[in-house]
Amino acid sequence: MDRIPILRMGKFLLVTIQIDLYDRLATNLEADLIQMVNKTEAKGVLIDISALSIVDSFMGRILGNIGSMSKIMDAETVVVGMQPAVAITLIELGLELKGVHTALNVEKGMDLLKEKITMYDEEPEELEDEDSVE
Amino acid sequence: MKIVLNKDTMKIEKEQDVVPFRNRVKEYAVKINMGLVNQTKLITAASELVRNMLKYANGGIVLIEAISQGRDNGIRLTFQDKGPGISDISLAMKDGYSSGKSLGVGLPGSKRLVNEFDIKSTIGEGTTVSIIKWKNG
Amino acid sequence: MKTDIAKLLQRKKKQILEDWMNMQLADASLREDLMSNEELREQSNELLDTLLKTITDKNITEATSEEFEPVNEIISGISILRARQGFSPKETGTYIFSLKEALLKTLQTDLKDDVNTMVEAIMKVNKLLDVLGILTFETFIKGREEVILRQTDEITEISTPVxxxxxxxxxxxxxxxxxxxxxxxxxxxxxxxxxxxxxxxxxxxxxxxxxxxxxxxxxxxxxxxxxxxxxxxxxxxxxxxxxxxxxxxxxxxxxxxxxxxxxxxxxxxxxxxxxxxxxxxxxxxxx
Missing domain, CATH: 3.30.750.24 (STAS domain)
Structure with missing residues (x-):
């Protein structure tokens, strides 16, 4: 069975989705990623979806699940590189990807994760302002 | 008057059929020069409906048609299944309602993504959903 | 002997053009600001020339046939051009109907001895020019529509700068x-x-x-x-x-x-x- 590779970069996990996922692959990714968060004690998960031309409610739910599950395990999730057409479609569909942060590209996503983590360490009160998606 | 320019049918039986099906819809949309955003909306709606079909009726048949009406071209997709049918269509079309464990955006969300949406269902016989997305709609 | 209307009109071309031009120039609504008299004469000459070359005694009653393609093309071109230049529908209509008047005037003078032929000829020419008139309006409006569509596009473009x-x-x-x-x-x-x-x-x-x-x-x-x-x-x-x-x-x-x-x-x-x-x-x- 195919699997989406999960890369580890220090305290973060990096996933680049390069192909349109069929359901099994997506559910596997969800399970693998949570396992990895647990095993590596990662503080952040970055998912690059810039190659995805479609995000439907199923894929949206997977992304949301990953966000919520990581959160419970004390890791932040950032989804980066969403295509404009995909964003417009998701809004029209009625999905707002609650629970995950978003960033324009991998670089900005990494910055956001680092910022979140230092914020948690130093001043846990002022989180709300920087949240991209609430 | 809607004229059919080109058509194709696809059988959807397992989840692996979803991605090839989306690609076929995309080919059709590209062929009539549909813009990227409308393409994405159409394919997303198609994906939602085909997923519903798999989940509730174990698959079915999809008819893909390139149609033209006046100056406008568009894509019509007809999803036919022989599943249990939907007892209350207006309830199924409500945001946030789901009989399975999903987000409940499938039907109402798809409707928002396309220009024309038509659903017919008979209990015990199956459900037919037909959607149209115009190139400039 | 049957008079060949087409031949007659072709012979009288110069006279018709003169009449037509005079009628246009005498019109109070002449738009010299939009088109100079020389240009107008050239345009009229071209149309009349093509029209007279195309008509024969046979096809004069079938203005929608393929043989009239060149005439239709010129008329469409003129109407669309006029729509873009900002001529009013009335002015464009007057242009084509004054041609009718000039043609009828020639027929009237030349065939005054044979009333039956005259009436028949006038009816035919009348019908032909009516068809051309309708075409003029259709293409004129199409020309206008194009202008509107282009402007709509421009407005949407302009109105959303980032x-x-x-x-x-x-x-x-x-x-x-x-x-x-x-x-x-x-x-x-x-x-x-x-x-x-x-x-x-x-x-x-x-x-x-x-x-x-x-x-x-x-x-x-x-x-x-x-x-x-x-x-x-x-x-x-x-x-x-x-x-x-x-x-x-x-x-x-x-x-x-x-x-x-x-x-x-x-x-x-x-x-x-x-x-x-x-x-x-x-x-x-x-x-």
């Missing part, structure tokens, strides 16, 4: 009513520009939007949500007091959106988020 005001900050002034198709364009332009410029802040200025009802608010909320999905933040500025009033009276919830009354304060807020500081340079008087 301005990079600072590194990482985009401003999108919205002018006019925000309907769903307009929102679509605004959203698309904004998101594409966000990707292109790598901006993380977008300011939607609605000072030019005449009214905000629940539908417009819905569109604004959608745009903000889509921007956030991309990983950028969106501020709405230009909220006038009356807009604030209607929003609250209609019970629209904008609390999840950063709103500012002026573009300046929105920009200031954006600077704050990007951790930028704008300062007045203090000139040291001692130097």
């Amino acid at each position: 301005i990079r005001v600072w590194e990482g900050i985009l401003v999108l002034p919205i002018i006019g009513t925000l309907d769903s198709s307009r929102t679509q364009v605004v959203m698309e332009n904004l998101l594409l520009e966000i990707v292109e410029s790598g901006s993380t802040m977008a300011i939607l200025d609605i000072s030019g939007v005449p009214a905000v009802d629940s539908l417009v608010a819905q569109h604004l909320i959608k745009t903000v949500a889509a921007t956030r999905l991309m990983g950028a933040e969106c501020i709405i500025s230009g909220i006038r007091p009356e807009i604030a009033q209607t929003v609250v009276h209609l019970g629209i919830d904008l609390s999840n959106i950063i709103t500012k009354s002026s573009l300046a304060s929105a920009l200031k807020h954006a600077f704050g988020i990007l951790k930028l500081d704008v300062k007045r340079i203090q000139k040291d008087k001692a130097l």
Whole structure:
């Protein structure tokens, strides 16, 4: 069975989705990623979806699940590189990807994760302002 | 008057059929020069409906048609299944309602993504959903 | 002996053109500002020439046949050109109907000895020119429609500029009513520009939007949500007091959106988020 590779970069996990996922692959990714968060004690998960031309409610739910599950395990999730057409479609569909942060590209996503983590360490009160998606 | 320019049918039986099906819809949309955003909306709606079909009726048949009406071209997709049918269509079309464990955006969300949406269902016989997305709609 | 109308008219071409020109020039509504008399003469000559070359005694009653293709083409060309140049429908109509008058006048003088032939000829020419007249109007209106379509495109283009005001900050002034198709364009332009410029802040200025009802608010909320999905933040500025009033009276919830009354304060807020500081340079008087 195919699997989406999960890369580890220090305290973060990096996933680049390069192909349109069929359901099994997506559910596997969800399970693998949570396992990895647990095993590596990662503080952040970055998912690059810039190659995805479609995000439907199923894929949206997977992304949301990953966000919520990581959160419970004390890791932040950032989804980066969403295509404009995909964003417009998701809004029209009625999905707002609650629970995950978003960033324009991998670089900005990494910055956001680092910022979140230092914020948690130093001043846990002022989180709300920087949240991209609430 | 809607004229059919080109058509194709696809059988959807397992989840692996979803991605090839989306690609076929995309080919059709590209062929009539549909813009990227409308393409994405159409394919997303198609994906939602085909997923519903798999989940509730174990698959079915999809008819893909390139149609033209006046100056406008568009894509019509007809999803036919022989599943249990939907007892209350207006309830199924409500945001946030789901009989399975999903987000409940499938039907109402798809409707928002396309220009024309038509659903017919008979209990015990199956459900037919037909959607149209115009190139400039 | 049967008179060949086509041949007769061809022989009299010079006379017809003169009559036609005189009629046009004598018309009070002649638009010398739009077209010079020489140009008009050239245009008329070309049309008359092609028309007389095309008609024969046989096809004179079948103006819709293929043989009339060249004539139709010239007439269409002239009508579309006139529509673009800003001639009125009346002026364009007068142009083609004065040709009819000139043709009929020639027939009248030349066939005055044979009333039956004259009536028959006049009927035929009349019918032919009516068909051409209808064609003129159809293409004239088509020409006008093209102008309107082009302008509509231009308006949509113009009305949604995306301005990079600072590194990482985009401003999108919205002018006019925000309907769903307009929102679509605004959203698309904004998101594409966000990707292109790598901006993380977008300011939607609605000072030019005449009214905000629940539908417009819905569109604004959608745009903000889509921007956030991309990983950028969106501020709405230009909220006038009356807009604030209607929003609250209609019970629209904008609390999840950063709103500012002026573009300046929105920009200031954006600077704050990007951790930028704008300062007045203090000139040291001692130097």
